[in-house]
Amino acid sequence: MATTQRPHRRRLVVLLAVTFGVVAALVGVGLYGLVLAPSPDAVAPTNDPTTPASAPGASTPAPSRTALPAILSTTDAEAFARDAADALITWDTTEFELTDYAQVVVDAGDPSDFETAALASDVRSYYPTPDAWAQLRTYGTRQWLTFDDVFIPASWDDALEQGAEDDLLPGTIAYTISGTRHRAGVVGTDAQETSRPIAFTLFIACEPSFDECHLLRLSEVDNPLR
Template sequence: MKTNLASWSRGRLIAVIAAGLVLLLLVGVGVYGLITGPRPPDDRAPDPAPTVTAPGENEPAVPGPPRVVPSHDPDEFARNVAEALFGWDTGSGLMPLDYTAGLLEVGDPSGAEQAGLASDIAAYLPSREAWIELRQYATTQHLVINHSFMPEAWDQAVEQAQPGQLPPGATAVTIEGTRHREGVWNDEPVTAEQSVSFTVFLACPPPAPQFRTGLCHVLRLSQLDNPLR
């Protein structure tokens, strides 16, 4: 009976972590989001902005969310975005909105794609409710990148775009990798892995003050497992 209970408990945690993967009901947008422009306003009330309070005398300071390492190179920057997008820890004291804020810091400096990018990022992260559930099992996640490349379909998208529709230096990089989740159940580690692929749409414009001295910035994200090829 003990063996059956242990197996059932372990299976339940694996199911919870796997469910967390399924709960990422992805509503990301691909190239057409860049071509057609921002989405119409969402009637749903946005999540409240995170409140920062000074830690008490006996309370440790909560670390900030992971920051995307800047780069002038499209492939390197796309990889940095991917690692920040998939790297989180439910035991860090942060919430999904905090991780979103870290990624938005390297978003479109013009603001034209920020609303769409925020929606894309939210689709990759667990919901607040799922996050709280996963926190009970000390769930963490990270991405191992296997391959990155500029998709051939991007050239077709550029040809179809009207003059001025794409920002200077716009490009796309498709990422293929493995998403790893780890958790703890009854003091025993449990893991789950899943192959993932997606496309990061970004721009690496020539050096200019309005373009952050030529550093790349992320525009949008494709739907997970529906990348450009």
């Protein structure tokens, strides 16, 4: 993916998605809305802040970096899937704002912007709510992903057979990620860490549709193709 700034309307889409909490439940038989007329439904955000009900009176940490790295520019679909998954799950409340992390993932999307609004909704469902993010930030909470497996799901062939010929861009492929999501922070003077299994599917389009891979859609968290 080129590192030049994306069009303003893409940034507006992700900001609106975060501001209004737009969340999509990806629907359809196997294709998760990767059709020409997707119809997402609203679901609750999938966040689980592991902090006490009342935050200590800590000041908001200042960001220590000036920019997040872009997702890998490559024609290797698996390498792209790994980097995109890492960018999606990994964040640090002391480094950047919630919208910054979401923007990096949306910027790796379809350069025609056809799937941008839907992808922004998908991305939003992976992050804490703005209120939860503010609370997590008082603890210096950070999150990261360790990979167990990255694979093309067996059901992908079935999904392709059920889709109409023109539903998918040529070169579209699905990769399912399974691993562990870790969170760590400091409560008072005590360092705390939690972890849980996580699984999700990324839908990616590479050559011949694009010169390099781009992210089209995401499955729901813990509802991947197998």
